[in-house]
Amino acid sequence: MSVLIVGTIALDSIKTPFGDKRDILGGSAVYAAVASSFFASTTMIGPIGHDFPKEHLDFLGSRDINLNALHKIDGPTFRWQGYYEYDMNQAHTVDTKLNILTSFDPKVPEGLRDTPYVFLANLDPELQLKVIAQLKRPQFIVADTMNFWIESKKDVLHQLIKKVDLMVMNEGEIRQFMETPNIPLAARRLIELGCRGVIVKKGEHGALFFNKDEYFSAPSYPQEELKDPTGAGDTFGGAFIGYLAKSDDRSAENIRRAVVVGSVMASFNVEDFSLERMKRLKLKEVRARFEMIRGCTKFNELAASHWE
């Protein structure tokens, strides 16, 4: 099954303890689409400016990502500049130049409106709603967001979560959105607001999946290589939707696997800047890390003799 991804396309300037890079490929749609392309036929919608380098389009095309629905807008591409300090859990923004992002008005071409699996990567929730309005049901729609939208467009997010199958948020975002430090409680409240399920990304602490009946805790890979965390959440979301589309199985059992696949892809992505690690990544490495994590979480039931 095929995947549609809508989000931002960026040129990032990033400094971490491991390097300082200028105008490298980034953006929520880019990270997500590249991760999804490992599994499924993927179309990416996002805005590029007149200065967007052809080499990046060539790379995305080489991954068989459909770029026909990109929005080419006259003006400079969206740019984000930031840095990470020693612990790398928190991105610090130095400068955001929205540029052409302010005139991005996503249009889904007629032939793509029935794409079965849709990931609305981090973007203004009003635009995410506009995309949904163009889609033909039934789809499986997953949406990501960020603290900026929680602070500035909370009401719009309330509308959005009623229209998606799964929200993806990081732990800080869901705490902030639901106004409680308790993640299980926050997840329950979010679902009560009309969201069918939620995935909570916890970075080095793994990820959680909640719906009305299910709770799943996925561990993280024991990551010693960590050069640049930018795009980890987008990579998670893209791999999650790509794997679901590939397997075309939305059972709770398979969603568990998809959460782990997403975590594994994100664990590779942070090993280098931009999409550099993804360019070298082989599917067999993903599979090996998936199985390694499976081994790290197994524990057996209690023997009666150890207990009574």
Added chain:
Amino acid sequence: MSVLIVGTIALDSIKTPFGDKRDILGGSAVYAAVASSFFASTTMIGPIGHDFPKEHLDFLGSRDINLNALHKIDGPTFRWQGYYEYDMNQAHTVDTKLNILTSFDPKVPEGLRDTPYVFLANLDPELQLKVIAQLKRPQFIVADTMNFWIESKKDVLHQLIKKVDLMVMNEGEIRQFMETPNIPLAARRLIELGCRGVIVKKGEHGALFFNKDEYFSAPSYPQEELKDPTGAGDTFGGAFIGYLAKSDDRSAENIRRAVVVGSVMASFNVEDFSLERMKRLKLKEVRARFEMIRGCTKFNELAASHWE
């Protein structure tokens, strides 16, 4: 098999968003011994002052904890006063009155020196070393510590970790001790220093176990009830050693189970102040939560058809 626990005995005054309690039963040895007593015959060594309430001794005795080796010292009992704010991840100390703790010099009675399972709960590492010096090998020794000792007695901790089978630290402590924000790297470095294994307690994010060959990630219980986190780490350690002693099985497979048993007991302990929840706790509740967590972590291998 039996368990020996050495640590502090305290009267705590604690304020959380859910209540404000004065001079309630606490201390690292108390939380650990009560948790251990659910599984194994447990002896507790620690100092009590002239003002230590008889009702607390009666409660500990009612759990079949051997109190014959308590150190009764003339003077007031150790007191800690602290509070937790809304997110309850961080204890804030208001006042610490060491009182008789400063003259505590632990003596292990001759008949207890060959106790097979030993938990050195949080205490001055010099005293922890003094206890080890009195023990007769072979034992399985687990030691806990805290940031205060990492800051003030790092060299002593270096000696200690060479003499124990497992160190138990929380995530902040191991980062501080090994001077890296990366937990897997910190764990590897700790093991290189001569420690046979390490458990990293991550509170709401579960716990990790590392040794030279193994990595195990245990999830946390999805806790919505959280009244007072005091003693969660000590409860974890006590339940861990108690369960190991009960099963008398130190295989990596069983250590995984013991980590989950420890997490489960800690998840009950935080549901009320002091030892109140432990007083009401039934072993069948522990077992049910263990099985619930087992269900929350399972995921299946990837189907070839979902992958190739």
